[in-house]
Amino acid sequence: MPIRLFRFLGLADGVSLLILLGIAVPLKYFADMPLAVTYVGSIHGAIFIAYAVSIVIVQLTVGWKVYWSLLAVAAAFVPGANFVLDRAVKKREATFQIRAFPVLWIVYAIIFFSFMDLFAQLPIMSTFATSLGASTLIAGIAVGMYSFSNTGGNLLAGILTDRFGPYRLLLIGLAGTTVMLGAYSFVETPEMLLVVRFLHGFIGGFIVPAAFTFVANQSRLEEAGSENAITGAFVGAAAILGPAFSGIMAAQTSAPFVLRTVGLFGGILLLAALVLLRGQLFARTTERVAHLPFHPALVVAFGGAFLLMFSQGALAYLLPLRVEELGFSSRVSGTLLSAFGLTAVLVFLSPARRLFDKWPAVVNFRIGLLLIAAAQFALGVANDIVAFYLILMIYGIGFAFTFPAINVFLFKGTTNCNRGRAYGYFYAFFSLGVVLGSSGLAVVSSDISVLFTSTAGALVIGALFAGFQVGRQAKE
Structure with missing residues (x-):
């Protein structure tokens, strides 16, 4: 079933690409009919997304090598390549082993x-x-x-x-x-x-x-x-x-x-x-839905969610201003944020993520917040663009340590009967942190370096407070 779905959507993607390039595009440029590209492009985009999802499904459920998925992705961008790939997959369809999704x-x-x-x-x-x-x-x-x-x-x-x-x-x-x-x-x-x-x-x-x-x-x-x-x-x-x-x-x-x-x-x-x-x-x-109790682990989880996204909001607000202040192009801000994101994803997917199970959550939480605090402070004093990239990589590592840790605290402080409510509050604190980090700092000072330092100070205090709460839980 997954292979047949993949083949069907692959052929549909190939046909829609040919219609887009062979009919809709000429109609736009030679017959003054731009809506042709708009509508056909929308249909092709939807089919392409479905085709991409089918590639993921096949990769997860069928025993084929990763290069088949890479070929499938590449074929979507070459007119006619889907049909060649379909013939190759059809010849080998009987050899693929289906496993549970x-x-x-x-x-x-x-x-x-x-x-x-x-x-x-x-x-x-x-x-x-x-x-x-x-x-x-x-x-x-x-x-x-x-x-x-x-x-x-x-x-x-x-x-x-x-x-x-x-x-x-x-x-x-x-x-x-x-x-x-x-x-x-x-x-x-x-x-x-x-x-x-x-x-x-x-x-x-x-x-x-x-x-x-x-x-x-x-x-x-x-x-x-x-x-x-x-x-x-x-x-x-x-x-x-x-x-x-x-x-x-x-x-x-x-x-x-x-x-x-x-x-x-x-x-x-x-x-x-x-x-x-x-x-x-x-x-x-x-079971009767349990009320959400006061639990030190939940206090750390909610506070950590707020601080993590407060830092994110501050970064989104202050980094472009800092980059502009130093005379760099605004496009640099985007690549700096990409460096942070890529670093975090690499840590999440690397064997290093096993540390999040081996080390206590409070240790990971403190490491993460202190790394982010150090990065925030450094952004306020650094003047070299290469240093900025290194700082954002440190920020990404800190984010990667903090995010799993606060989820572990939430897990510890809840049961199956009240965990949904806890996650509702958790992401409400996320949103509140973004709002205050991106707009609330504007009323504190107009000096960008001071605001970076203030953000770093708040994160350090949060790391210390987490240790106090965890110690209180141990005594209880």
């Missing part, structure tokens, strides 16, 4: 989609708002509206996940987010944009608490750190690919096209969840 990877893909949705909006939303006639103020509100309503969605989803299980919440979140991403194509005024942004953020907030609850409930305590490292790798990959994808695609098409394409990916994952996850996730609990 690891359903956890569907949840990882859903987490990737949720953060891809978030990061793909960043480069395009403010300009899309102004193109609709919005003022600078309204454009800023439109950008922040998503995070504002997303926080409410996180909190509600946490409560509902404990009551009904994550499966239903994942389906609702995927279906609603897919619809709202498509709704941007019908937005014509700034007022409509604000409504869509609010609904998009709210329903999108259902996905992450449910998905992370599932991953946590499938993990054992002694492996919780490495499991969350893999989750962090998908988040990091979305942070790297999302802005690049939307920036490049929007330059060639439009913001609604980009969001529509991301929405099609969500629709494919919705179908995959309906087929592959049904019966896999725990159903509605028959």
Whole structure:
């Protein structure tokens, strides 16, 4: 079945590429029909995403070498190559061995989609708002509206996940987010944009608490750190690919096209969840949903989530200003952030992630926060661009140590009956940290170096406080 799905979508991708290049593009340039590329391009983009997902499914379920997947990806960009590859796969189809599909990877893909949705909006939303006639103020509100309503969605989803299980919440979140991403194509005024942004953020907030609850409930305590490292790798990959994808695609098409394409990916994952996850996730609990107790581990988890994203918000706010202050191009900021993201993903996927299981969570947490604090301080005093790249790599290592650690603390402080609610609060603190880190610092000082130092100081205090809380837990 996976091979046949792959072959069908490969042929469909090959045909749609030929139609796009052979018919739609000539109609655009020689017959003044640009909509031909818009519509055919949308269809081809959806088919390509489905084809890419089928490659991942085959790689996970069929015993073939990685080079087959690489050939499959390459074939999608060469007209006619899909047909040649299909013939080669057909000849060897009987030799491929099917194995059980690891359903956890569907949840990882859903987490990737949720953060891809978030990061793909960043480069395009403010300009899309102004193109609709919005003022600078309204454009800023439109950008922040998503995070504002997303926080409410996180909190509600946490409560509902404990009551009904994550499966239903994942389906609702995927279906609603897919619809709202498509709704941007019908937005014509700034007022409509604000409504869509609010609904998009709210329903999108259902996905992450449910998905992370599932991953946590499938993990054992002694492996919780490495499991969350893999989750962090998908988040990091979305942070790297999302802005690049939307920036490049929007330059060639439009913001609604980009969001529509991301929405099609969500629709494919919705179908995959309906087929592959049904019966896999725990159903509605028959136990009384437990209240979330005060637990030192949860205090560290929530505080760590806030500090981690406060640092991220500060980095997003201050780094471009610091780069501009030193006379470098604004494009340098993007490559610096990519260096941080790539470093974090490499640590998440490397054998080093086993340290997250071997070392106590508080040790990993302190190492991570102190590395990030050192990087924040160094960004405020360094003047050399090469030093900036090294500093951002250190920041990435710190992020890689911190993210799994705070998830382990949440795991320790909860049970299956209240973990969804805990993740709802957890990601609400995430959003709050971003908001205060990106905008709250502006009222502290206008000196960029002072703000970097202040951020570093807050992280150091957080690392010390975590040790105090863990020590208190041990005494109890």
